[in-house]
Amino acid sequence: MSPADPRKLRVPGGVDVMFAASVLGSTDVGAESPQETLLRLAVNDLAPGMRSQIPVFKEDGKLLTVSDLGWGERGLHLMYDGVHHRQREQRDHDSEVLAALQHGGGRVIRVTAGNLASMAKIEKLRERVVGALE
Known part of the structure; x- marks a missing residue:
């Protein structure tokens, strides 16, 4: 698994990849x-x-x-x-x-x-x- 692999966002009973991607898409590092x-x-x-x-x-x-x-x-x-x-x-x-x-x-x-x-x-x-x- 690479460091950028979205599967790393999964936690047991936690967030799924599509939800995490949508949240990350709304972030602003500034x-x-x-x-x-x-x-x-x-x-x-x-x-x-x-x-x-x-x-x-x-x-x-x-x-x-x-x-x-x-x-x-x-x-x-x-x-x-x-x-x-x-x-x-x-x-x-x-x-x-x-x-x-x-x-x-x-x-x-x-x-x-x-x-x-x-x-x-x-x-x-x-x-x-x-x-x-x-």
């Missing part, structure tokens, strides 16, 4: 947290071209940050704000990121745990994203 993964799965069917970890540069060409998700060619960025975004230094950085993206004509939707807390809230978030994509 996701940096379970919340980013949930966000991606909540919106990835809304428009083609969504990617994760989109670099955002300062006017001088230096990397400012990396957008969690978005449609770079459409200028729409989704940023998941975890608890550390409450800290003053991070909020200041977030403001700089927002200004840089807006200066270039981009739009940002900031997402928190509350936006992903229920199906009703996820649907509202999806509506916001669809509106921004139009």
Whole structure:
């Protein structure tokens, strides 16, 4: 059996190969947290071209940050704000990121745990994203 053999995914009484392949097909190695993964799965069917970890540069060409998700060619960025975004230094950085993206004509939707807390809230978030994509 080779290291890439999908039969290695079988466990006694566990997952079958076809199910494992479908799950693996929905993964994204760029996701940096379970919340980013949930966000991606909540919106990835809304428009083609969504990617994760989109670099955002300062006017001088230096990397400012990396957008969690978005449609770079459409200028729409989704940023998941975890608890550390409450800290003053991070909020200041977030403001700089927002200004840089807006200066270039981009739009940002900031997402928190509350936006992903229920199906009703996820649907509202999806509506916001669809509106921004139009």
